Amino acid sequence: MDIKIRPMVKSDIDKVMEIEYLSFSVPWSFESFVMEVTKNSCAHYIVAEVDGQIAGYGGFWVVVDEGHITNIAVHPDFRGQGVGSAIVEGLIELAKNKGITSMTLEVRESNLVAQSLYKKYGFKPVGKRRGYYQDNNEDAVIMWKYDM
Template structure:
């Protein structure tokens, strides 16, 4: 995959992102929620495109001195190609450019693939949020990177 490009989220990307949300998550964000993120002054999103096709994205909220990752998703047809790595690298760069020293996120206890990605970038387990996910009451692992 040599045609990967990184972009800032734009309104034209939202339909593609919602498609990926619906393919990746049991409780996907709505189009209205994602449009709200465009207006949220704390939200920053990166979009990865392959030949102008959205193949993945990630977002975070920049709050005082921490970046809270809201979501990272890669279209199922493009997994295993390093796109998740690229998204996380870009989110980390966003924090570093703003001198934000800490990043955090919640991830499903069962999602070991995502947990391994985060660990590769220095995130460490810091706790558990019981019954965090409303679709099945699954616990969330809290991870931090300092």
């Protein structure tokens, strides 16, 4: 499968919202993505395209010399086909190009598939945020990647 990674633009947000609603019980709003893509100079978002169709997206915020991954999601039709890996690789590469020296993220404690993906790219669990997810009070695993 040929997966193309490119910067997210405002016209991508309708498709991104579809993936967001299919992926998260508490999705971000359309307006939040518009702000991230058009106004937040610390935010950097990418999309993964397969045959011209947006199959997933991800983003991070730059905080001094760290990258905080805000979200990564893959459309259910494209899961298990390398799209998530391509997004993580794209975010790491973009972060390196921005001078980022480490990256962090939170992931649901129950989301072992995502944790495994992040570990594949050198993220290590370092702690928990108790009751982090507002929909069910689930804990988040805090993961860091220091070897950029």
